[in-house]
Amino acid sequence: MTEREAFLEGLAKKAGRPRHQLKDHPLVPVNDLPETTLADKSPAELAALAKTNSEAVHVTYQTTTTKDLPAALDAFIQAKAAKTLLLPTTDAYQRFGLEDWRQQVQPTPTYWVPGAGREANLKAAASAEAAIGFADFLLAESGTITAATTPGQGRAFHFLPTHYLAVIPASRIVARSRQAADWYDREIKAGRLQTSNINFITGPSNSGDIEMVLIVGVHGPLDMTYLVVEDQ
Amino acid sequence: MTIKTSNEPFLTRLKESEQDTFMQKAVAKAQDAQWDKRTAARNELGHWEQWRDLGEQIRQHVIRYLPDYLEEFADNIEKHGGHVFFAKTDKEASDFIKHLAEEKQVHHVVKSKSMVTTEIDLDKELLKIPGLSLLETDLAEFILQEDDWDEPTHIVFPTLHKNRDQIRTIFQKLGYTGDNDPQHLARFARTYLRASFLKADMGITGCNFGVADSGLINLVTNEGNADLVMAIPKTQVVVMGMERLVPSLKEAEVLDNMLARSAVGQKLTSYCSFSTRQVSGESDGPEDFYVVIVDNGRSNALGTPFEPVLQCIRCGACLNVCPVYRHIGGHGYGSIYPGPIGAVLSPVLRGYEQFGDLPFASSLCGACTETCPVRIPLHELLIKHRQVMMNKLHTDKSFNNVIMKGIGVATSTPAMFRMALTADHVAMAPLTKHAPITVENEYPEGIIRKAPSMAKGWTDVRDLPEMPKHSENFRSWFKQHHKEQEAKQDD
Ligand code: SF4
Numbered sequence: 161m162t163e164r165e166a167f168l169e170g171l172a173k174k175a176g177r178p179r180h181q182l183k184d185h186p187l188v189p190v191n192d193l194p195e196t197t198l199a200d201k202s203p204a205e206l207a208a209l210a211k212t213n214s215e216a217v218h219v220t221y222q223t224t225t226t227k228d229l230p231a232a233l234d235a236f237i238q239a240k241a242a243k244t245l246l247l248p249t250t251d252a253y254q255r256f257g258l259e260d261w262r263q264q265v266q267p268t269p270t271y272w273v274p275g276a277g278r279e280a281n282l283k284a285a286a287s288a289e290a291a292i293g294f295a296d297f298l299l300a301e302s303g304t305i306t307a308a309t310t311p312g313q314g315r316a317f318h319f320l321p322t323h324y325l326a327v328i329p330a331s332r333i334v335a336r337s338r339q340a341a342d343w344y345d346r347e348i349k350a351g352r353l354q355t356s357n358i359n360f361i362t363g364p365s366n367s368g369d370i371e372m373v374l375i376v377g378v379h380g381p382l383d384m385t386y387l388v389v390e391d392q
Numbered sequence: 393m394t395i396k397t398s399n400e401p402f403l404t405r406l407k408e409s410e411q412d413t414f415m416q417k418a419v420a421k422a423q424d425a426q427w428d429k430r431t432a433a434r435n436e437l438g439h440w441e442q443w444r445d446l447g448e449q450i451r452q453h454v455i456r457y458l459p460d461y462l463e464e465f466a467d468n469i470e471k472h473g474g475h476v477f478f479a480k481t482d483k484e485a486s487d488f489i490k491h492l493a494e495e496k497q498v499h500h501v502v503k504s505k506s507m508v509t510t511e512i513d514l515d516k517e518l519l520k521i522p523g524l525s526l527l528e529t530d531l532a533e534f535i536l537q538e539d540d541w542d543e544p545t546h547i548v549f550p551t552l553h554k555n556r557d558q559i560r561t562i563f564q565k566l567g568y569t570g571d572n573d574p575q576h577l578a579r580f581a582r583t584y585l586r587a588s589f590l591k592a593d594m595g596i597t598g599c600n601f602g603v604a605d606s607g608l609i610n611l612v613t614n615e616g617n618a619d620l621v622m623a624i625p626k627t628q629v630v631v632m633g634m635e636r637l638v639p640s641l642k643e644a645e646v647l648d649n650m651l652a653r654s655a656v657g658q659k660l661t662s663y664c665s666f667s668t669r670q671v672s673g674e675s676d677g678p679e680d681f682y683v684v685i686v687d688n689g690r691s692n693a694l695g696t697p698f699e700p701v702l703q704c705i706r707c708g709a710c711l712n713v714c715p716v717y718r719h720i721g722g723h724g725y726g727s728i729y730p731g732p733i734g735a736v737l738s739p740v741l742r743g744y745e746q747f748g749d750l751p752f753a754s755s756l757c758g759a760c761t762e763t764c765p766v767r768i769p770l771h772e773l774l775i776k777h778r779q780v781m782m783n784k785l786h787t788d789k790s791f792n793n794v795i796m797k798g799i800g801v802a803t804s805t806p807a808m809f810r811m812a813l814t815a816d817h818v819a820m821a822p823l824t825k826h827a828p829i830t831v832e833n834e835y836p837e838g839i840i841r842k843a844p845s846m847a848k849g850w851t852d853v854r855d856l857p858e859m860p861k862h863s864e865n866f867r868s869w870f871k872q873h874h875k876e877q878e879a880k881q882d883d
Contacts, residue, residue: 164466167478167687168459171634175458175694182460187453187639190445194646197438213659274673281675282624286590302659311673315623319616337660341645344666348606356472356671357622358608360648360664365616368656369532369551370559370574372422378531378578379585380616380663 198301198335206300206333207388214303217363218376220385221303223330230261232387233292233325237265240323242290245269249312252294256327256389274311282316291321291381297343298328298386301336302362305386308344309357318359324381326361329392394482394513395742397543398726402749409724415545415553419721422552426712429657430763437653447650448767450643451703454635458694458702461604461637462685468607474669474681478634482512482688489596489629489684490517496627496680498524498594502585504611504618505530506598507547507706508631508686510728511741514596515541527588529617531581538562545722547729548655548708553721585617595621595678599632600651600705601644602683608666609683610644612651615662622667628678634685635702641666647705650765654707689741697776701736703766708733710760710770716753725750732760736773744781751777 161169172179201209214221224232237245247269253259262269270284285291293313295305305326309315318324334340337360347353365380377383398405409415434440454461466476479485493501501518503509503526515537518526528537532551536542539562544550551559556572563580570576597618601610609630611618622628638644644666652658669681693699711717711731722730727738727747735750751774760770 164463164476164478167480167685168463170480171459171462171687171691171694174691175699177456177695179459179463182457182464185457187450187643190449191442193439193442193446194642217658217662272675274675276675278626278675282590286586299660304660304664309667309674309677311675314674314676315619315667316676319619319623337645337649337664338642341641345606345641354671354673356669356674356677357665357667359619360660362658362660362662362664365614365662367531367578367615369530369535369549370554370577371418371556372425372549372552373574375575375578378582378615378617379529379589379620 194336194338197338201300201335203330203333206335207330209300210298210303210333210388212303213301214298214363214386217303218366218383219303219363220383221388222385223388223390225391226257226389229256229327229387229389230258233258233261233327234265236292236323236325236385236387237267237290240290242288242323243267244287244289246272246285246288246291246317246321248272248293248310248317249274250294250310252327256392272312272314272317281314282320285314285316285320288321290323290325291317292325292327293317295326295328295386296332297340298333298388299335299337299340299360300333303386304337304360304362306340306344306358306360308353308355309359310355315357315359318361319380322382323385324364324383325385325387328386328388330388330390331392333388393510393516393541393543393728395511395728395738396726396746397728398723400726402726402753405724405726406720409720412553412721412723414555415721415723416719418552418555419545419718422546422549423712423718426657426709430654430709430712433653433657433659436659437649443646443650444765444767446646447705447765448703450638450646451705451766452700454637454639455694455699455702458635458637461639462634465602465604465607465637466683466685468605469668469681469683470607472607472669472671472681474607474683477682477684479512479684479686479688482686485512485631485684485686485688486514486517489514489631489682490521492627492629492682493518493521493524493594496594498627500524500588500592501526501594501596502589502592502621502625503528503533503596504598504613504621505533505550506596506631507728508598508633508688509596510544511688512631512686514631525588527585529585529589529621530613531578531615531617534581534585535559535562538566543723544728545730546708546711547706547731547733548711553723589620589624592621592625594627594629595625596629596631597621599630599636599683601636601638601647602632603639603641603644603666604637605640606666606668608641608644608668610638610648610664610666612648612661612664614656614658619663619665622665622678623676626678627680628682630681630683632683632685634687634690651705651707654705654709654763654765693740698736698740698773700768701733701740701773703768704733704737705766706733707765709763709765713759713763715755715757715759720753725753732770732774733768736768736770736777739777744777748781751775751781 297306364384365378367378545553560572670677717731738747758771
């Protein structure tokens, strides 16, 4: 008997219940609250909720249009006085009309480059004063952005830079974590999304470990900006 | 540190805790602040009792089919190229990880907060490897490590017992020259730990929930350190209690919401991540991924009345409402799992010989059961522990002093009992105070903080509700209720 089998057999014996019963007794939830909570909200109501809840977790919440997006990004970089900028490698630039902008943006960006290796990408992220990333969803209920790791936008992309901005299409504002979890589950199981990591990020890093005093900005970014593109 | 944090007898620990007035004030402040935040977060979600039904159902289902879920989870981790090790004991778990670190010639380990790694004494074991450095990266755990591995005092806020001056002194040993402002202290830790992250070759994390149908590890944190531990080192080891599974992402999402609201009064924690071994094309994240699934006494609960304790999602809410925890703090319990959950869980993991006192460290007020997001009947399990000890071990923990015998006589003599019921409200009125409901005061209708004689021992450490008026006591209520029932039947 393998070590795993011995372990699992031991548990079944102690519990006094036979193994391999789950297939006939799948979990059928006692209620549908995860789906129905906030389900009656219109897109406009969800956007308003997203703003309130994002600001409640110390996020700078801004809206713009595709046309004004380059100027909004420049304003962010200037406001943070960032001397180094990290950008992802993604086809989102095209979707958001940012191809020209990224050729001209100052400071000249460093990219998270697929295939550049761990060390090079981590170094770029660690020395970035500002990062601009693209989120998959914005959860209205909690002011949370979500992003699945891709070869062009790695895990540390969201954690090592000092100031962070996430670009979110307004059409991707959903009610709660349930809608996002369902989407990821579906995409992964269908093989359309290959990722090792999904981040749900709710505002900047923080801690109450010293006398329960809220400190904003611990290991992750010191501040977060959500930029919602209203016509996307 | 193992589960047991102190070899001092229980009463000595209590005396020590009693003298730590800073700790008591800090715990009281934290409990009161959390009371408000938690209540607001739950109210805002709405239908909290139905959410509890769902949380309880998810956890019970997992425990009921635990071997099946573990099998599915392990298969999925291996499908993604990860490795799973099942450890029956703390030693098996820490030996496995130690050998792994030796085999991989690891030099720098970074860890994120994990109660299970404390339980298996992993840090100390790893530090026996010559040339290996290890750093706890959660701010609180880092403070405890740098303070010569001081004991945690709370499962969510481990440094509740430390003030900013003490933390400043600890950091001064590492080169800190600033003041005691928490913001400045935290910035110092950020810079100090950042360098360690970047050179780490092994990361060790805990696991809030393992997602059975995908093999993903779900971690929730506020500081972002756990995500760096999972992103930077080439090797990641996840250490988890064997019961911490959920069927799918859906249930993880439900419990993450309930956990954040119950633990810290947030809708979600700042970071909530689902991760596994790096996939092709990605440049960070672990290339080598190990999951160590630990029993270490948990299976003692299976098939027994204590099985519900395995439903726990470690939110710490039961600590935050407990009047005994408020008084004695975490260290008083002598277990890394303090408070009501610790008083139930510690004897399950390590037996009554080591933790037989803990089920008695409770007033059985039931506030813990009332707040538990997954409906663990904590106070009933404490009573069960007492019963088991009384029945099986024949230990006499009953009240047997003269006063209690006196009460026994009075309450078994109908005339004396009636007289006491009539007189107690009036007699105690001068001692009664009225205040709004808080964790400090669960009796807004009136409390007695300093009672004389036989109740003095009680009010030294607990509040006593004001005795009901004669017209409101149980006997009067029953008489009235009985009359009403009879009248109904007559209709
Ligand atoms: S027993 Fe319940 S309230 Fe206490 S820590 Fe566990 S889940 Fe939270």
